[in-house]
Amino acid sequence: YNHLKTVQKRGKTIHPTTINLPHFERDSDLHVITQEGDRLDNLAYFFYGDSSLWWVIANANNLTTLNVKPGMKMLIPK
Secondary structure (H helix, E strand, O other): OOOOOOEEEOOEEEOOOOOOOOOOOOOOOEEEEOOOOOEHHHHHHHHHOOHHHHHHHHHHOOOOOOEOOOOOEEEEOO
16 A cells, blocks of 8 residues: 555545456465355454455455345455
8 A cells, every 4th residue: 555645534544546456266265155244344354364454355256345245155365
C-alpha cells in the first residue's frame, strides 16, 4: 500500500484503488464451505491471523463484499 494514493475519510486512511492480480490455484490452497455468520475478515483472521487480509480471499473468489452466504465453496490461498 505504500505506493498507492490515500484519502482521509471520517478520520480513517482509505486506499481507494488497488489492482487485483489473478490468483492461480496451488495445491497448498484450501477449500472451505462457509457457515452462517462467516465473513471474509473473520476467515482471514482464522487462516492468516490478520483480519485486514480479507482482500486476499475476496480477490481469489472474485468477491467485492465482506459478507458471504452460508454454503459457499471458498478458496483460501496459502
